[in-house]
Amino acid sequence: xxxxxxxxxxxxxxxxxxxxxxxxxxxxxxxxxxxxxxxxxxxxxxxxxxxxxxxxxxxxxxxxxxxxxxxxxxxxxxxxxxxxxxxxxxxxxxxxxxxxxxxxxxxxxxxxxxxxxxxxxxxxxxxxxxxxxxxxxxxxxxxxxxxxxxxxxxxxxxxxxxxxxxxxxxxx
Numbered sequence: 559x560x561x562x563x564x565x566x567x568x569x570x571x572x573x574x575x576x577x578x579x580x581x582x583x584x585x586x587x588x589x590x591x592x593x594x595x596x597x598x599x600x601x602x603x604x605x606x607x608x609x610x611x612x613x614x615x616x617x618x619x620x621x622x623x624x625x626x627x628x629x630x631x632x633x634x635x636x637x638x639x640x641x642x643x644x645x646x647x648x649x650x651x652x653x654x655x656x657x658x659x660x661x662x663x664x665x666x667x668x669x670x671x672x673x674x675x676x677x678x679x680x681x682x683x684x685x686x687x688x689x690x691x692x693x694x695x696x697x698x699x700x701x702x703x704x705x706x707x708x709x710x711x712x713x714x715x716x717x718x719x720x721x722x723x724x725x726x727x728x729x730x
Contacts, residue, residue: 559654559689561627561645564682565634566674571643574630578623587630588615590639594663602699603661607644631662631675640666643679651690653728656683658693660702672705680709680727687729694722 563572577583592615600608609618622628622644631641641662648655658679662671683689693711695703703723707713711725718724 559647559656559683559686561629562682563629564678566678568634569640569671569675569678570632570634570637571629571675571678572632574628574642575623577630578619584619587639588619591615591619591642594639594641594661596664598664599661602696602702603659604694607659607661626659629679631671639663640671641675643675648692653688653690654686655690655692658691667701672702673708676705676709680729684729689729691727691729692717693725695725696721697723 561573563570565571574587577587595609595615595618606621609615622642626644626646629643629645630639631643632639641660644659644661646657646659648657658676660672660676666672680691683691691711692714693706695706697720703725706725706727709727711727714724714726717726
């Protein structure tokens with residue numbers, strides 16, 4: 559499955575690989591992410607996605623790049639980084655399966671950014687169907703659960719646990 563750039567009404571979403579290969583663009587990305595990856599933003603993410611005391615943003619970027627496809631979300635108006643979409647493909651699944659994660663700067667919360675971007679992602683991935691999308695949500699983060707529900711994901715009780723509510727969406 560090819561992960562490509564896409565546009566929404568307010569955002570540009572594109573793979574970060576080109577930024578990682580350009581030293582100046584990578585430095586800009588590291589600076590922007592240092593402002594974005596606050597404890598509050600990371601609070602409801604799995605431990606593997608958090609930054610501990612003394613952890614470097616550069617190492618966090620390298621870890622994400624090693625395990626997944628990452629897309630930057632920037633404002634169409636001025637190119638400000640407001641979030642990331644993290645897509646991890648499951649090579650062992652019978653149906654092509656992608657685990658979806660996302661995070662947004664606190665300044666973007668409550669403005670519909672996540673719903674707009676996830677809707678755009680789903681539309682973009684339809685060309686690669688069939689695909690199963692899976693998103694896990696910390697039960698203490700109902701806003702993220704609402705994003706998935708609004709964009710057509712269904713709660714999957716069989717995959718859910720006390721620590722994570724799992725949502726799926728099949729694209730045919």
